Amino acid sequence: MVVADTAMLSKYAHLCEVPVRPARWLTESVRDHRLKSPDLYRFCTPSAETCLRAPPSSSKRRYNYSEFRVEVNYDLKSQSAKRRKVVDYSLSSGSTASDQSDSIVKNLFPVLKISRPPSTVRHSEAVETVSSPSARPRRWACEIRPTMSDTDFPMNAKICELLGVVQEAYALKKDHFRTLGYQRAIAKIRSLPHEVLTIDDVRSLGGETSIGSRIERKITEIITTGRLLQAETVLNNSENVAVKTLCDVWGIGPVKAMGLVAEGITSIEQLRAAVRKNDSLLDLNQKIGLKHYEDLLHRIPREQVAELEYYVRRIVKRVDSSIDIKVAGSYLRGKKSCGDVDILVYGSSQKLKKAFPEITKRMKKDGVLTDDLVHGAGKYFGIFKFPGRRHGRIDLFAVPHEQYPYALLTYTGSAVFNSHQGLQKVCRTNYSRTRVEPPIRVRDEKEIFLLLDIPYVPPSARSIS
DNA sequence: AGGCGGTACTG
DNA sequence: CAGTACC
DNA sequence: GCCT
DSSP, rough: OOOHHHHHHHHHHOOOOOOOOEEEEHHHHHHHHSOOOOGGGOOOOOHHHHTSOOSSTTTOOOTTHHHHHTEEEOOTSSSSSSOOOOEEOOOOSOHHHHHHHHHHHHOOOOTTTTTOOOGGGGGGGSSSSSSOOGGSOOSSSSSSSOOTTTTTTTHHHHHHHHHHHHHHHHHTTTTTTHHHHHHHHHHHHHHOOOOOOOOOHHHHTTTSSSSOOOHHHHHHHHHSOOHHHHHHHHHHHHHHHHHHHHHSSOOHHHHHHHHHTTTTOSSHHHHHHHHHHHHGGSHHHHHHHHHHHHHHOOOOEEEHHHOOOHHHHHHHHOOOOOOOEEEEEHHHTTSESSSSEEEEEOOOOOHHHHHHHHHHHHHHHSEEEEEEEEEEEEEEEEEEEEEEEEEEEEEEEEEGGGGHHHHHHHHHHHHHHSHHHHHHHHHHHHTTTTTOOOOOOOOOHHHHHHHHHHOOOGGGGGGOO
């Protein structure tokens, strides 16, 4: 099943191999901290009719999350009568968090392999994988269509490249929404199953395409002339190029960069010279970003992230053995290299209060954390370094265990993946340091997918851009 | 005409 | 408060 | 920028 608004429905319902449910269902379930009966929230449009799940045979079935009894549709692709399984388990258990999650996973997803710790296995095995592809839907709700590789359709790639130049220029001007418009149009082109060689290839899509008259005109220009004047103007604008370069320094954004360019600073070297003369040109974080500019341009090899994980866990366990860590982000998604390292530090909020500052303190004493960028009560952003290695960016998040699955989902990303299907919304509502009400209780990420009734997507499949 | 993500930290 | 960053 |  898919949580959808009306626009979503008209766009994607025909692609869904699972039932569709209105967003109102999610909103009210979240608000009231219990799952509303889906039968009260059905779309009645003909196109969605075939997607709707048949009403439960037992009219007494309740969707109360406190007793956590939900239906699991774990073989959505099966053409035969839908196989269903009712899962019913109590929320009390003496086992550890990872034991719990493993056994739950095995119960819910018999075909799922549970990985050993990433540091002890080869990269390709380091993420949870589904052993039998036929045991889950081919097309996930969060992955509406596969993205074509650039070589598939040269013209599409060209269009995306040139529109991307314009989009970046708007991003630097902080024209947030025009940027968004271009991003969506580019995503659309990239997802097309055919090459755009005439403008009719775009027009024939019909419906909501994210491509309006303006972008359509630009696409026409690219198709007919092979060029886009506006993009060339941007690329030839040295001021633009300089702003972009300066924005690569952590802590410098478009506004600061434009200010620097206005002062005649157009390169990293010039910026360093300028800071030597005027110490207050940059704030503390920007100076740190500049100091490690070259190192931070490099991605961190997966093996080194695993080393860091080992080290941080050792520190954490010494501070408080009831606390554990989880490396999320692109590492958890199985990438061979990571732009930074995201680490969730999770345990009881009481213990975290004392332990979290202590953990970063010890890492600093060891010389592993070399610079602090942000340290709040619930998050730490900084720079780490191991002997003989480059500096790298590290983020630590203190997560109370009842919010852990939401935080894990959030920080595993990708950002684009999270932006689909209400994932962002449900995580936001339930993972927040300032949150007062208790979150909807879930034990692991899979239960969040259940909550949304979206087929589970393993981390390795969430790297959509 | 108005929406397009929400939150947390720095200075 | 604006700016920047996080996914 | 696009969409409702």
